[in-house]
Amino acid sequence: MMSDLFIAYRPLIDLFLLHSGFALGQYIVLRAGVFSVANAGLTAIGAYLSAWLTLRAGVHPALSVIAGTAAGTLVALLLSWPLARLRGVYQAIATLAFVQVVLSLNVYSERFTGGAMGMNGIPKVVSTGTLFISLLVTLYIIWAISRTRLGRAFDAIRQDEMVAASLGASVRYYQSVAFAISGAIAGYFGAMEAFNTYTIEPQRFGFDFLVAALTYVVFGGRRSIWGPVVGAAVLIALPELARPLAEYRTLVYGLIMIVVMAHLPRGVFDTFVEYLHRRRMARMDRAAIAKGDNA
Amino acid sequence: MSTLVLDRVSKRFGGVIAADNVSMQVPSGRITGLIGPNGAGKTTIVNLITGMMELTAGAIKLDDRDLSTTSPHEVSRAGLARTFQNIRLFKEAPVIDNVMGGFHRHEKCSLVSSLFALPSARAETRQIREKAGALLEKFGMTRYASYPAGSLAYGHQRRVEMMRALASGPSVLLLDEPVAGMNDVEAGELGGIFRELANGGMAVLLIEHNMRFVTKLCEHVYVLDGGRLIAEGPPKQVTSDPAVIAAYLGA
Numbered sequence: 001m002m003s004d005l006f007i008a009y010r011p012l013i014d015l016f017l018l019h020s021g022f023a024l025g026q027y028i029v030l031r032a033g034v035f036s037v038a039n040a041g042l043t044a045i046g047a048y049l050s051a052w053l054t055l056r057a058g059v060h061p062a063l064s065v066i067a068g069t070a071a072g073t074l075v076a077l078l079l080s081w082p083l084a085r086l087r088g089v090y091q092a093i094a095t096l097a098f099v100q101v102v103l104s105l106n107v108y109s110e111r112f113t114g115g116a117m118g119m120n121g122i123p124k125v126v127s128t129g130t131l132f133i134s135l136l137v138t139l140y141i142i143w144a145i146s147r148t149r150l151g152r153a154f155d156a157i158r159q160d161e162m163v164a165a166s167l168g169a170s171v172r173y174y175q176s177v178a179f180a181i182s183g184a185i186a187g188y189f190g191a192m193e194a195f196n197t198y199t200i201e202p203q204r205f206g207f208d209f210l211v212a213a214l215t216y217v218v219f220g221g222r223r224s225i226w227g228p229v230v231g232a233a234v235l236i237a238l239p240e241l242a243r244p245l246a247e248y249r250t251l252v253y254g255l256i257m258i259v260v261m262a263h264l265p266r267g268v269f270d271t272f273v274e275y276l277h278r279r280r281m282a283r284m285d286r287a288a289i290a291k292g293d294n295a
Numbered sequence: 296m297s298t299l300v301l302d303r304v305s306k307r308f309g310g311v312i313a314a315d316n317v318s319m320q321v322p323s324g325r326i327t328g329l330i331g332p333n334g335a336g337k338t339t340i341v342n343l344i345t346g347m348m349e350l351t352a353g354a355i356k357l358d359d360r361d362l363s364t365t366s367p368h369e370v371s372r373a374g375l376a377r378t379f380q381n382i383r384l385f386k387e388a389p390v391i392d393n394v395m396g397g398f399h400r401h402e403k404c405s406l407v408s409s410l411f412a413l414p415s416a417r418a419e420t421r422q423i424r425e426k427a428g429a430l431l432e433k434f435g436m437t438r439y440a441s442y443p444a445g446s447l448a449y450g451h452q453r454r455v456e457m458m459r460a461l462a463s464g465p466s467v468l469l470l471d472e473p474v475a476g477m478n479d480v481e482a483g484e485l486g487g488i489f490r491e492l493a494n495g496g497m498a499v500l501l502i503e504h505n506m507r508f509v510t511k512l513c514e515h516v517y518v519l520d521g522g523r524l525i526a527e528g529p530p531k532q533v534t535s536d537p538a539v540i541a542a543y544l545g546a
Contacts, residue, residue: 140411140412141410141411143412144409144410144411144412144416145409145410147412147416147417147420148404148408148409148412148416148417148419148420149399149402149404149409149416149419149420150406150409150410151409152392152395152396152399152402153399155385155388155392155396156385156396156399159385159386159387159388160383160385162347162367162383163379163383163385163396164368164396164399165366165367165368165371166345166367166368166371166376166377167368167371167396167397167399167400167459167463168368168371168372168399168400168463169368169399170366170368171368177406181410277441281441281442288438
């Protein structure tokens with residue numbers, strides 16, 4: 001009975017695991033104060049390169065995944081160079097252009113990419129288990145970053161670049177590092193997608209992808225590492241639970257985005273965490289007052 | 296023992312001269328004051344020292360090291376810490392995290408060890424947390440450690456910023472109007488802390504509006520007006536200088 005349920009929902013679980021990965025790739029650049037939406041393009045690069053290597057050049061899938069990850073990292077690093085001169089919404093515009101460039105290249109270089117039809121018959125070597133472990137490892141790395149030097153520098157830069165610099169943190173260096181990490185995660189999960197879904201095509205890594213990845217993070221939360229995962233879980237389950245909604249997925253995402261930004265600007269999970277924190281602080285205050293400490 | 300030296304520093308914005316041939320010495324063990332009416336160019340000097348702006352002419356040195364063309368994060372790494380005129384804390388982050396941020400320049404763990412939270416990186420985080428805790432205790436702020444910095448009272452926020460600056464273990468401390476908006480008692484308390492720091496060998500540069508505070512605390516004062524130095528010397532002598540009185544009263 002249990003296993004029947006698992007099999008029935010398996011594609012949905014795979015989808016959730018993949019998209020959590022995409023969400024975390026988006027999360028980590030935002031965390032370092034880079035307003036980039038390049039992840040759709042970087043994911044496409046990981047997916048296409050690894051699929052091409054295995055399908056056309058006969059490379060072992062494991063090596064293809066490594067190559068896809070490396071390509072995502074490298075392109076992200078290259079991209080971080082011109083991006084360092086831009087701020088805020090201009091970074092968003094520039095990276096949106098990058099996503100369009102990758103999309104067009106995938107459409108037009110038919111010989112390599114299969115054009116608008118994409119690539120088919122990619123061996124399905126990535127199972128739910130692999131995806132699950134991949135997500136755990138990614139979460140561990142992001143947790144590790146949060147607890148150590150990198151996370152402190154990212155947080156400082158996101159909150160106030162000028163102050164971060166005055167404390168000795170090079171904004172350009174740390175934002176490049178964040179970008180590279182995000183590129184690695186994007187490239188890796190792109191390759192996972194290629195080896196999990198038999199087929200890839202250019203439009204899958206276009207505007208819808210970009211909006212989805214952003215929505216997971218904005219909806220779930222941008223501070224806690226669980227925010228993006230919670231965001232992906234809720235937003236992927238939602239259209240499935242209410243079947244009629246499935247067709248209007250992007251419409252629903254858009255509406256949710258507006259409502260969340262207006263009423264829970266920190267995202268559902270972060271708002272919840274903050275609520276718990278506040279309650280604890282209030283309890284501590286009451287205890288201090290009861291002890292007669294009025295300082 | 297360090298000395299910050301400004302040697303004939305100038306800054307022009309097109310035809311506007313924001314700093315004109317300014318020479319100053321900020322030696323260790325002393326509180327050096329920089330005063331001047333609004334628009335005198337104090338903030339320009341701060342921005343030039345901290346690397347936020349480029350010099351048009353002249354040189355800025357910390358001992359033998361030339362800081363004239365150094366970027367802000369490198370100036371900090373050379374041993375200069377600052378506070379901001381309009382308190383700039385990480386408002387949503389807990390007080391302890393704000394102070395921990397100040398230790399950045401002494402963090403040594405590698406990229407890889409941070410990426411995987413290897414023991415060396417975790418040990419570093421633990422040490423920094425302990426050191427930050429010790430600073431909080433010294434400033435009597437331990438009970439606010441986990442409050443969001445932005446939720447504290449104004450005077451306490453000033454303290455947090457001060458702790459963050461001190462966490463970097465600077466040889467030069469630049470205080471940009473640190474007692475603005477404080478009453479005399481609060482200002483006096485902070486003044487005591489500045490005194491202690493200078494006695495401990497730090498070079499302190501105090502940029503202030505509050506004349507009373509400067510006269511009480513500084514050994515040596517520079518007066519800036521219209522981007523130029525119009526007087527320097529012990530506070531008593533400077534405040535009775537006719538040129539200074541004229542500048543302040545707008546005569």
